[in-house]
Amino acid sequence: MTAVSPRSALSNYTRPARTRSSRLRWRIERRAQPLNLGLFRFGAVFLGILLSLAVAPLFTSASASTLYSSMWSGTLGTTTGLENVLTIAIPLVLCGLAASIPYRLQLWNVGIDGQIYMGAWAASGISYHLTNQRSFIIIPIMLLAAMVAGGLWILIPTLARVFLGVSEVITTFLMNFVALGWLMYWATGPWYAPSAAGGVFAIAIPTQADLGLLNVHNVVVNWGILIALSLPLVFWAANRYSRWGYEITMIGASEKAGRYAGMNVKRTLITTMLIGGALGGLAGALNLMGTNYQLTPGVTNNTGFNGLIIAVLAGANEIGVLVLGLVYSVLLSAGDAIQVVGGSADMVFAVIGVTLIFGTFGEAYARLHLVRTRPPEVPATKPVDAA
């Protein structure tokens, strides 16, 4: 007689299915048919803005009514407010384009602030040599110089990305610090202008280089606004109707497909990035010639980052960039306005970040849904009979 070991006694015992796995569980899954991405993204952005407005009084010492009335009068409620909004919109829309055009190829231009610095620097530098020239000569030359400088500024990260696969997200961003250092060197060194108010300012650009003013129904804005309003339309048309636009759409959808179709993928990637850089430089020049009139680090105020956000929320659609650029200009002007009643201008950055997160959530909701399912039953294995 052999002793029955407890182990063999259990050999006919089938373990009951684990209760945990057969429970109903929440899971996030892809929708079979995604909802309208753009609609949900835009909707979520506006929801985010409304929510931020609703909680804004909690973060400031001012009363809600003072806060809202100062926001209104600082943006759309008064002529000065409207002028502020439109002036801020000029660089913002251009930066939105500077990010959105590379973004169509899944390329990230995170270095727009650097391109703004370099554009403004180049425009200043060339204007000092053209002090005797008339406006219609000096202004185009300055704008051109700014675009070349912005394009050159993104050249090294672009080549590194296209030929060596170095992430352009990091390199373009780090180049911002380099551009700032470069600007500080010129503004505190060779072009230094003593300023009574403090802060770093270079010598003012010649007055005939200042952008002229437009007066529409007593709303006075420099005519850079015409560039900001028309360029999105130009690029929208170019993307839809030109060969370049077609190549971008195709390569953006699939680099391989583009290559098989005989397109020069590398050339398209490079030109697209350079155009993005040039637009960043142009934004810098317009800021310099329209608002600052002196080279200063204040020539950009996170405008590049905000432009990137606009481009992403607009889904790289140029018309969307224009619309969202105007919306965000209202937000930024409101941020400036509430400073007077004790709000913090930095809070606007947080608000913009929050709206961006809302936008991505909206897009996620259009793509994904939450389902509650039971995992499929695992067929129970037959117990192995002892031989």
Added chain:
Amino acid sequence: MNDTLLVASIASAISSSTAVLIAATGELLVEKTGVYNIALEGVMLVGALAGFLADLATGSWLLGLLVAAFAGGLFALLYGVITVLFRTDLIVVGVALILVAEGITSTLGTSHVGQSAKSVIPIWNVPILSHIPFLGPAIFRQSIVTYIAMLLPVGAAYLLNRTRHGLNMKAIGENPDAADTSGISVIGWRLFYTTVGGAFAGIGGAVITLGIVKDWVSDVTAGEGWIAFAVVFFSGWQPGWIIVGAYFFGSLSVLGDVGQALGWPIPSEFFTILPYLGTVLVMILRAWLQRRRGAVSWPAALGLPFYRG
């Protein structure tokens, strides 16, 4: 260059690399599981302010670091939930959270700008080694956290290469489908390590406010989060190279002080941009060398959202 200056420069280079070293090690762990936290700069800022405020409130740098780790971890978990769970774009959310962090920290920190930390991370002279003539003062008279930071990549290397869990982590980053099939929770571990990496970055930020700069100013991290992010790319996802990258950055950032001390006829702005420009150039150089060797080493699923089936 005389000896005293050289010693002081080396010591300063090592101490100013600490924050980047800690943050980059944490980021390495995150990226090994296939997620990159591009909001690192924001996480460091949050940690820097949280640690600083906790230090002011309690007068203890250790509590400051713990609070920084907690705040950084929480902020990174938010990033993880938005990107990993809801499968949104890493870069978009990263940029958004950096802006959120900048806005919140500058707003909350306004009244503390320029204030000094109450208790700073103390210096520990290693008993015997600190008396070695040249090397002692250069290397072995650092803050306690600096020594720990040096060991972190070693620990990360051990975790990744010598433990079963480390292999699972790498499996999640290289082939999440296979890992999922073998019963590893891909989403769960990705969220876990995003949080851990955030805690590292939070401590890194607090090391700046409590050990390096020792006070609070808006945007105190000044791009160090981005440099830590770049150091991970530069390292080729190898812990040993993280140390090299971080100390390379530290050396560049003290070069300005050396130049000033020796009266080099070079504008100070050049030295300010050197760490950033140097990081870019080194990344390009390394990619070029790797291209020639034909070795590409990033985790295969890095940055890709995970869907089952």
